[in-house]
Amino acid sequence: MDKVRWGIIGCGDVTEVKSGPALQKAEGSELVAVMRRNGALAEDYARRHGVPKWYDDAEELISDPEVNAVYVATPPGFHHAYTLLAAKAGKPVYVEKPMARNHRECLEMIAACEAAGVPLFVAYYRRGLEKFNEIKRLLDSGVIGDVRFVHSSYLQQQRSYEVEPWRVQPELSGGGLFVDLASHTLDVLDYLLGPIGEVKGFARNQAGRGQVEDIVTTSYAFESGVMGTGVWSFSAHKHEDRNTIVGDRGAITFSTFSGDLQVEDAEGNVHSLNIPNPPHVQQPLIQTVVDELRGVGLCPSTGVSGARTNRVMDELLRDFYRM
Template sequence: MDKVRWGIIGCGDVTEVKSGPALQKVAGSELVAVMRRNGSLAEDYARRHGVAKWYDDANALIQDPDVNAIYVATPPGYHHEYTLMAAKAGKPVYVEKPMARNHGECLEMIAACEEAGVPLFVAYYRRGLPKFVQIKELLDSGALGEIRFVHTTFLQTLREEQSQELPWRLQPELSGGGLFVDLASHTLDILDYLLGPIGEVKGFARNQSKQLQVEDIVTTAYAFESGVMGTGIWSFNSFKRSDVNEIVGSLGKVTFSTFGGDLLLETADGQVQEFMIPNPAHVQQPLIGMVVDELRGVGKSPSTGLTAARTNRVMDEMLRGFYQ
């Protein structure tokens, strides 16, 4: 296609800065319509962002002839439904992460898009951010030697929910689980990007605080298909906040956060190198640029339905005992 003309389904917080403006700034891309079930909020978004059309009905936006690509930016509970609708209309889909509530929904989304002959992309935007591209270059260059193992420690303090209505991230029927699903998916996907697919997975999840009906701690051990080993712990009932990933090799290691800006390289000869790599103003813009390039036939996106579904499979395995 000569120009990608986007319609957004669900123009909430994630689209205000992270993604919405990027759809307008990327070359060959234009945001032409937005939809929200609350029409007045959709109209407000359109007015503030200079978007020509707004809707309160998803199907009306999908059927708009001026829209030739769909961005689904709703909670995960609606990703499956809207992706299938867009595929049936023959329009490419860019869907927020996590891709769906579970791996089964992901597979149905992939099948629907393949049958319709339309591409499916997922907004794991770290695959396009300069910091993570730098980490991949370090790994591919052999700076760490042969990669041995990965360890993740992610801690948050217990959230105090003040309102009677829980955020969608804490409602499994909308999110697929608790905060683990929303936040750990970023880490697990970027590890897939850096080291390849994860194979065997074992996990344990518990609700230690008894505050809510979702998991608040998850521990795991897993093996990448390459033979690299991995362990991790995500605790949302801790005394402090921490976000640390370590990739350890025979010649050194890299230490980095998923959500912060830090990146440290240590090598066996005692050298320590710190990288300061800022994020762009609109963090999804690099990935959206790659998606637009692929739709225009001049590039490839590193984040697709196939890559994103792998992360859902891994999380399903980690949470299997808890939700069964």
């Protein structure tokens, strides 16, 4: 593929800064069409971002001969259907995270793309960010020795989601805020430490608001033998975003959603780093997608890796939703 000509299905908020401009600025890439069910909003997006075409029907965008790759940026409830349509049309797919509402949908998306001979990528963009690649380099260098365990703690005060209610509607999102936010952390840990194997945990609704989980606790074992624990609470007294990877000669502590990064040695000395995100946070990962499609590189976030995170979340939410 000489140049990747993207069409976006679902040009909502996530595409305004994080991804849409990145599709335009990545080398060998251009954004040629956008789609939203509300045609007026699709037209407005196209005008503001200098996109030549807009649609209010996804199938029309997918069938546009100028579009040779499709970015599905809708809520997760639509990822499965649009991925299958794009695959049937023989077009590579870059789908937002979480990859789908559940692991079964992920497997069907992978199978459809494999049958059509098209690649499938997932927008777990932290795999492309310098901060997380620096953590990976630190781990690979042995600076904290052999990794023993990791603990994740994400706390958030209760808040209203009236602007984007789909995030707490399981039929559209796959669950509550845990699915939306914890998926980033679980994917990052998969990237840094390898696939998670056995998973055990609990999900509850403690605050009594809505019908979705607002706390999830877990313990799990990576296939490598590293152990993990985590808690995600969305009705706590404060905000906290912390992951600590502990080795036999030190520890690395970092946040999932900000630039904070600390390395502690065995003597307790702490070295702090702050690695800011680029203006368009998905651009580094999108560049790897474009490079792979053009035959000059590989993307680290695929349908196979994205599905692993959905499997872990399914295990943790199984009893709550009686899956």
